[in-house]
Amino acid sequence: MIALITMTLLTLLAAITVAIIVQRSMFGVVILAGVYSFLMATVMLLLDAPDVAMTEASVGAGVSTVLLLSALHLCKPREMAPVGSVAIPLMVSLIIGAALIYGTPGLSKFGAENAAIHQHVAPYYLENSLRDMGVKNVVTTVLASYRAFDTLGEVTVVFAAGIGVMMLLRGAPRDPTPREDETDSDGGSGDETDADLAEREDDAAAGTTATTAAADTSTSSTGTTPPQSSGSP
Amino acid sequence: MTFDLILRITTKLLMPFMLVFALYVHFHGDYGPGGGFQAGVIAAGMVILYAIVFGKRTALRAVPTGVANAMVPLGVFIYLVAGLPGLFGGRGFLDYSVYHENHAKAQEWGIIAIEIGVLVSVAGTMISMFYAFIARGR
Numbered sequence: 344m345i346a347l348i349t350m351t352l353l354t355l356l357a358a359i360t361v362a363i364i365v366q367r368s369m370f371g372v373v374i375l376a377g378v379y380s381f382l383m384a385t386v387m388l389l390l391d392a393p394d395v396a397m398t399e400a401s402v403g404a405g406v407s408t409v410l411l412l413s414a415l416h417l418c419k420p421r422e423m424a425p426v427g428s429v430a431i432p433l434m435v436s437l438i439i440g441a442a443l444i445y446g447t448p449g450l451s452k453f454g455a456e457n458a459a460i461h462q463h464v465a466p467y468y469l470e471n472s473l474r475d476m477g478v479k480n481v482v483t484t485v486l487a488s489y490r491a492f493d494t495l496g497e498v499t500v501v502f503a504a505g506i507g508v509m510m511l512l513r514g515a516p517r518d519p520t521p522r523e524d525e526t527d528s529d530g531g532s533g534d535e536t537d538a539d540l541a542e543r544e545d546d547a548a549a550g551t552t553a554t555t556a557a558a559d560t561s562t563s564s565t566g567t568t569p570p571q572s573s574g575s576p
Numbered sequence: 577m578t579f580d581l582i583l584r585i586t587t588k589l590l591m592p593f594m595l596v597f598a599l600y601v602h603f604h605g606d607y608g609p610g611g612g613f614q615a616g617v618i619a620a621g622m623v624i625l626y627a628i629v630f631g632k633r634t635a636l637r638a639v640p641t642g643v644a645n646a647m648v649p650l651g652v653f654i655y656l657v658a659g660l661p662g663l664f665g666g667r668g669f670l671d672y673s674v675y676h677e678n679h680a681k682a683q684e685w686g687i688i689a690i691e692i693g694v695l696v697s698v699a700g701t702m703i704s705m706f707y708a709f710i711a712r713g714r
């Protein structure tokens with residue numbers, strides 16, 4: 344039964360990979376990548392790794408999909424046609440694909456207990472973590488207690504990556520024209536207060552004047568400040 | 577914005593459960609699957625869902641950009657500070673045995689302390705990245 348479920352999941356993974364390659368609409372690619380992550384989470388659950396499954400489902404399928412959709416919002420929704428010749432990328436892909444297929448039979452069986460990765464330090468952790476730490480979840484003891492230094496590094500990586508993305512997205516100045524449009528479209532109230540202030544100053548200086556005249560003087564007096572359109576509504 | 581009534585009500589109903597689930601995943605991390613990282617992502621997912629359904633301005637009123645940005649380094653800071661008692665207690669950096677006389681309790685407390693740092697940093701990073709994307713939107 345488990346074998347049947349595993350075969351179905353892996354076949355679906357392969358099918359989705361092909362669909363992602365064929366798909367030209369970026370929106371479709373993002374959604375398919377989310378589906379891929381959910382299937383991968385289920386595969387992790389079959390491998391008795393619920394921690395990884397939870398991470399894959401929440402990060403891979405949840406937040407990554409949202410962030411990719413947000414990125415899609417900033418660019419064109421269609422994949423561009425290839426710019427140059429496809430010969431070299433095709434050759435690289437074929438060579439790497441052939442190497443991966445060549446190496447696949449050398450892997451241990453799916454979910455095998457005696458795989459190389461379970462032979463190194465894993466037995467020590469499994470045997471001793473409850474005695475050493477008194478905490479039942481081995482994954483947590485390894486991550487947060489045995490390897491707390493590594494996790495500190497991991498948090499620092501998350502920190503650095505977040506700072507990097509933020510600087511990339513909002514650190515660099517955009518070209519000025521859309522920025523002015525933006526302030527014009529949603530910052531009406533700010534402009535009004537400016538005009539009001541100018542009007543009040545004019546009132547104090549030269550008594551009551553017509554509002555149009557006040558608006559005119561406000562634009563002329565604040566001619567040095569950038570928003571030229573602020574005075575005339 | 578009246579046609580998405582079901583979406584809004586469902587989101588409102590789901591949000592407290594999402595936050596409780598995030599805290600459950602965090603504080604239950606030493607028994608069941610999960611920990612600070614997953615909890616942070618789930619908590620960030622709650623804020624992102626709120627922003628998607630109720631709009632950018634509403635979400636920014638609940639969780640301002642400054643708060644989300646400050647959470648990113650704050651988490652690393654919490655992690656570092658949680659490691660210091662061991663260092664000054666003469667045991668070594670990130671040694672939890674100074675937290676409690678009982679060894680298992682000390683481990684549990686230390687793990688939860690540093691995982692709070694992970695939670696804050698991860699949640700802050702996810703929310704800040706999302707805000708940075710939508711701030712550039714048209």
